[in-house]
Amino acid sequence: MDKISQFLRRCQFLLPLSLMVGSVSIAQGFEPKIVFASNRDGDWDIYSMDANGDHLAQLTNHPASDWLPACSPDGRRITFISDRDIDDLYVMDSDGTNVIRLTHDNFPEGRPSWSAHGTTFAFASLRFAVGNWEIYAMDADGQNLKNLTRDKMWDIRPSWSPDGSKIAFVSIRDGGFNTPWHIFVMNADGTERRNLTVDTVLRHSSNPSWSPDGRKIAFNSRLNFRGNDIFVITAEGEELERLTNREGANIQPIYSPDGTKIAFVSTRNGGYNIYLMDTNGMNVVRLTKTPPGIENLNPSWPHGALAVNPNGKLPISWGVLKRTGKP
Numbered sequence: 001m002d003k004i005s006q007f008l009r010r011c012q013f014l015l016p017l018s019l020m021v022g023s024v025s026i027a028q029g030f031e032p033k034i035v036f037a038s039n040r041d042g043d044w045d046i047y048s049m050d051a052n053g054d055h056l057a058q059l060t061n062h063p064a065s066d067w068l069p070a071c072s073p074d075g076r077r078i079t080f081i082s083d084r085d086i087d088d089l090y091v092m093d094s095d096g097t098n099v100i101r102l103t104h105d106n107f108p109e110g111r112p113s114w115s116a117h118g119t120t121f122a123f124a125s126l127r128f129a130v131g132n133w134e135i136y137a138m139d140a141d142g143q144n145l146k147n148l149t150r151d152k153m154w155d156i157r158p159s160w161s162p163d164g165s166k167i168a169f170v171s172i173r174d175g176g177f178n179t180p181w182h183i184f185v186m187n188a189d190g191t192e193r194r195n196l197t198v199d200t201v202l203r204h205s206s207n208p209s210w211s212p213d214g215r216k217i218a219f220n221s222r223l224n225f226r227g228n229d230i231f232v233i234t235a236e237g238e239e240l241e242r243l244t245n246r247e248g249a250n251i252q253p254i255y256s257p258d259g260t261k262i263a264f265v266s267t268r269n270g271g272y273n274i275y276l277m278d279t280n281g282m283n284v285v286r287l288t289k290t291p292p293g294i295e296n297l298n299p300s301w302p303h304g305a306l307a308v309n310p311n312g313k314l315p316i317s318w319g320v321l322k323r324t325g326k327p
Helices: 003-010 318-322
Strands: 034-038 045-049 066-071 077-082 088-093 120-125 134-139 155-160 166-171 182-187 202-210 216-223 228-234 250-255 261-266 273-278 296-300
Touching: 034 066, 045 066, 120 155, 134 155, 155 202, 166 202, 182 202, 182 216, 216 250, 228 250, 250 296, 261 296, 273 296
Parallel strands: 066 296, 202 250
Antiparallel strands: 034 045, 034 296, 066 077, 077 088, 120 134, 155 166, 166 182, 202 216, 216 228, 250 261, 261 273
């Protein structure tokens, strides 16, 4: 792999794509696993673990780099990026079997975000526009590719909303390459793009992740150009809240299926490890415990339905309750 491709793949703003809650329900009694990428065995592979860090399982074992995983809404499939050829999209079962290559082009792809039905995903790609990342949508079988942005500035890191009507993403479209990255939201068809963080003091925001109820978006950003921290803002771009305040990198937040926790990556104890915290930033727990030099990145969680019903009954599918139209 050439140095440019390596740089693009490691950039924080490409990591990782979040999932979304939809009308595909997680089976009752199913314990959603956190899926992530790690180089703990010498090269990058995909792993899974319980929400408390137990029962670590290696899902891929290939000499190429496999990373940027994203769980389907029902938790049965995982998409990921691999340079087995050139940073193409692959999909496999949640146990690592039945690996299928979805894209066959000459440009690198970014990790997808699944739609509510689990039949479509959005992703960033360099295809058709050398040097310019844009947002695309495609069926989960690799068919019906659509370009949603078509701009001269980079649009990356899409994240589909729980009701399927919106896509959050990262862009420099309001100022160019020498200006801060911001979090944008657009309709699922690419129309009506709006900058959520332009009126804040944040710089270089990335990795948006929707809360399961669709009301908030978590992301990482810089305050006064210091290390990255995790922030939350409403879907309307209001009520900015800071959740972490630690030196170094605190990046790649992802909401838990029930919306009570946020998993994220931090270097607070040396190396890139995955942590878990309450949605107010309290009760931080370290899930992976690898030493510096070993990296654990791109945590992903299936978001098929709200895992805990306030009435203690079957899971609630927010896609059924909130859907305004098929994505």
